[in-house]
Amino acid sequence: MSLKSFPGVVFVLAANALMATGPAYAASNTCFWGVGTGPVRYTANVNALYVPRDAQIGDPIGPIEQPFFASGGGNSIFCENDGTARLTFNASNSVPAVPGPLLRRNGVTTRGDILPTNIAGVGAQITFGRPYDGLTPNFWKLSSPDSSVPFDAYIDFNIPFALQHAILQGTVTLIKTGPISPGLQPLDAGRELVKGSFSGLPNAFGVALSGSVTQAECTLSTNPVSADPVKLGDWPSSAFTGEGHATDAAPFTIALNSCVSDPLPGGTVTNAYIRLDPTAGSTTIDASQGLFSLAGPSAAKGVGIQVLGRDAITPVPLETDVLQAAIPATGGMLLEFNARYYQTAPSADVEAGSADGALGFTITYK
Numbered sequence: 001m002s003l004k005s006f007p008g009v010v011f012v013l014a015a016n017a018l019m020a021t022g023p024a025y026a027a028s029n030t031c032f033w034g035v036g037t038g039p040v041r042y043t044a045n046v047n048a049l050y051v052p053r054d055a056q057i058g059d060p061i062g063p064i065e066q067p068f069f070a071s072g073g074g075n076s077i078f079c080e081n082d083g084t085a086r087l088t089f090n091a092s093n094s095v096p097a098v099p100g101p102l103l104r105r106n107g108v109t110t111r112g113d114i115l116p117t118n119i120a121g122v123g124a125q126i127t128f129g130r131p132y133d134g135l136t137p138n139f140w141k142l143s144s145p146d147s148s149v150p151f152d153a154y155i156d157f158n159i160p161f162a163l164q165h166a167i168l169q170g171t172v173t174l175i176k177t178g179p180i181s182p183g184l185q186p187l188d189a190g191r192e193l194v195k196g197s198f199s200g201l202p203n204a205f206g207v208a209l210s211g212s213v214t215q216a217e218c219t220l221s222t223n224p225v226s227a228d229p230v231k232l233g234d235w236p237s238s239a240f241t242g243e244g245h246a247t248d249a250a251p252f253t254i255a256l257n258s259c260v261s262d263p264l265p266g267g268t269v270t271n272a273y274i275r276l277d278p279t280a281g282s283t284t285i286d287a288s289q290g291l292f293s294l295a296g297p298s299a300a301k302g303v304g305i306q307v308l309g310r311d312a313i314t315p316v317p318l319e320t321d322v323l324q325a326a327i328p329a330t331g332g333m334l335l336e337f338n339a340r341y342y343q344t345a346p347s348a349d350v351e352a353g354s355a356d357g358a359l360g361f362t363i364t365y366k
Contacts, residue, residue: 029085031198034164036075039203042168043189044068044126046211050262051176052270053217054364058103061122061174061213062268065109067129069169070207076166077204083158087199089140091128091149094192094206098123098177112148114175118188121180122213126194129169139163149194165198172209184214216270217365218256218327226253229356230339232305237352240303240343249312249338254361256333263329273321273364274335276307280358290315291342292357299353302345307359310336321364 049062081087097113102123104110114123127148134142138159144151147170155163192206230252239247254274262268278284281296282305290307294300307316316322316337324335341355 028080029082029087030200031077031079031087031204032200034076034078034162035166036073038075038077038201038205040072040075040077040205041192042070042072042205042207043210044070044168044170044172044207046172046174046187046209048184048212048214049174050214050216050260050268050270051180052268052365053180053182053215054366055176056105057176057178058105058108059176060106060108061176064107064173065127065171066173067169067171070167072166072168072205074166076164077198077201078162078164079155079159079198080162081155081157081159083156085156085199087155089132089153089199090197091132091147091151092195092197093150094195102175102177104175108173108175109148111146113150114177115149115193116177117174117193117209118191119180119185119213121176121178122185123175123177124193124209125173125175126207127171129171131163131165132170165204168205168207174213180213180215182215182217184212186212214260216261216268216327218259218272218332218363220363221255221257224255226255232339232341232355235341237350240341240347240350242347243343243345245343246306247341249308249340251312251336251338253337254335254363256327256335256363259327259330259332261327261329269326270365272324272327272333272335273366274316274324275321275362275364276316276318276359277362278318278358279360282357282359284318285344287318287320288315290318291344292318292359294355294357297354298356300351300355301353302343302347302350303341303355304344305355305357306340306342308338308340310338312338318359321366327365 051061130136131139133147140153142153187209189208189210194207196205198204232250261270278292283293285291285304291304293304
């Protein structure tokens with residue numbers, strides 16, 4: 001037995017069981033079962049993957065073009081050609097492709113179809129590697145632009161050995177195609193996504209996926225804000241000495257609980273973002289400075305409220321998603337802020353009275 005290999009490629013190529021040439025060799029110009037019978041069931045394991053809850057449709061789930069290497073369980077297909085025939089190989093969809101066009105984002109290539117998995121909102125883009133990639137000398141040539149499913153390949157030349165196909169390698173990219181349910185969602189290793197066929201073997205093998213997809217997110221308790229309302233203190237109108245004057249900052253926190261995220265170093269990082277929007281009669285004065293007006297019933301005049309970050313110095317912009325931090329794999333986290341009164345008019349126009357404002361907040365995970 002001889003082994004034909006290529007540097008850097010973990011794949012037992014079709015020449016791993018060579019049939020001698022010469023008078024005893026007569027090409028059958030077809031493909032056939034050399035060992036065992038089929039169809040072979042290949043399973044590509046993508047392992048445990050995580051996706052931020054608010055990832056956009058078209059975003060990758062886990063690594064882009066994650067390699068797989070699947071064994072055929074000892075079964076082998078042989079193909080022979082003396083150069084007078086044209087052998088064909090076809091990798092086709094076993095399930096209808098996700099309707100498109102579907103935008104592919106953040107580095108996902110546009111090659112091939114996106115095939116729906118058993119997990120609602122999760123599709124797969126599958127590409128075959130050697131010897132189906134059109135790059136391996138004396139193996140399959142491509143009729144298609146590349147070896148992303150679906151594609152066709154052929155051999156129209158003399159091959160001195162019977163080419164053996166026993167192991168399948170390639171890459172898988174999982175892609176968000178719609179809403180995904182919370183919690184761990186296992187891939188169905190019994191759901192065939194791709195069918196492979198050769199000349200003489202119309203049902204040679206199928207490809208399924210195993211692993212899981214979990215949505216990364218946290219939860220909010222009924223009362224997540226540490227103090228609601230946040231007490232900004234009582235201040236005499238004489239304390240406001242000029243436009244831009246601000247009172248001492250009052251700290252508050254928003255608690256995120258029961259976080260779930262990728263526990264592996266180098267895995268998918270999910271960040272928490274917060275969006276603050278004035279509500280209940282308050283309106284934005286300067287979004288970039290985190291400054292909004294008092295609510296309608298307030299009697300005070302000439303002041304607004306400013307939201308600051310943890311350092312009590314940096315304004316938190318309004319009406320936009322603001323990055324907070326990566327969420328932990330388990331447990332919870334606190335988002336820390338400060339708020340203060342901020343003078344918005346000349347001192348002569350500042351009037352004492354009730355000074356209330358309101359903000360709504362939205363947490364997203366990306």
